[in-house]
Amino acid sequence: MNEEEVIKDILAGNVNRYSEIVREYQTIVANLCFKIGGPKMDIPELTQQVFVELYSALPRFKFQSKLSTFIYRITVNVVCKEIKHNSRWLTSAEGATLPEITADQPNAEQAIVYSERHQNLHRAIGRLHTEQRTALVLYTFNDFSYNDIAEVMQCTVAKVESLIFRARKNLKKILGQQ
Numbered sequence: 073m074n075e076e077e078v079i080k081d082i083l084a085g086n087v088n089r090y091s092e093i094v095r096e097y098q099t100i101v102a103n104l105c106f107k108i109g110g111p112k113m114d115i116p117e118l119t120q121q122v123f124v125e126l127y128s129a130l131p132r133f134k135f136q137s138k139l140s141t142f143i144y145r146i147t148v149n150v151v152c153k154e155i156k157h158n159s160r161w162l163t164s165a166e167g168a169t170l171p172e173i174t175a176d177q178p179n180a181e182q183a184i185v186y187s188e189r190h191q192n193l194h195r196a197i198g199r200l201h202t203e204q205r206t207a208l209v210l211y212t213f214n215d216f217s218y219n220d221i222a223e224v225m226q227c228t229v230a231k232v233e234s235l236i237f238r239a240r241k242n243l244k245k246i247l248g249q250q
Contacts, residue, residue, distance in 0.1 A: 075139045079130060094123055097140070101147050107209045108151045110198045118154060122147045137223060144210070144224045152202050196246040204239035207232055 073092055081089045098119060105118040125146050133142055197205055206225060210216040211232075216224070221232045 076135055079133060079135075079139070082130060090127060093126070093139070097143050098123075100140075101143065104144065104147050104209070104214065105151050107197075107213055108148065108202075108206055109155060110194070113151070113154065118150055121154075122150050125150060141220060141223050144214075144216075145226065148206055148224055152206070155202055192247065196243050199246055200239050200242055204235050204242065207235035208239040208243075211236055 073096055075093075078089050078092050082093075101122050102115050102119045105113065105115050105122070109115070109118065122143070126143060129142070129146060133139070197208065200208065203225070207221055210221045210224060211218070218229045218232045218236075222229045225232065
């Protein structure tokens with residue numbers, strides 16, 4: 073997909089091409105919403121909100137960065153707004169889907185230990201400050217560089233470094249308490 077061509081077509085009135093962007097990024101956006109917001113968030117609703125806001129924001133896209141970076145920025149903003157707005161939001165991993173058992177986990181005991189570790193880590197990440205959680209998720213799970221994270225979060229690289237450092241330090245503290 074030539075993103076610049078698709079965006080220019082959409083802006084010229086061919087709104088049917090917007091579905092190409094949605095198809096390309098829907099899973100990525102949903103995964104990021106889940107990783108930042110946690111299992112208590114309404115992921116399909118957040119994902120839809122991201123694409124509504126993206127559609128409104130397309131005229132402001134200047135092709136100075138990748139479309140994916142622009143989408144990540146909108147996703148982070150939507151999830152962070154929802155976290156601040158939704159007083160019912162909890163950081164527990166209740167209701168989270170359990171990880172799939174792979175060939176690396178040949179027996180039930182290993183699968184249970186893996187699942188417990190996964191849930192403990194998810195709960196611990198959920199307890200981090202939103203900015204720390206966002207930076208850590210983008211760096212660790214999405215393989216973003218510090219520069220890319222700074223662009224998505226609209227902050228300096230030094231702040232990203234600090235956020236990730238503090239997130240790791242806080243995670244160790246949280247996991248040590250469990």
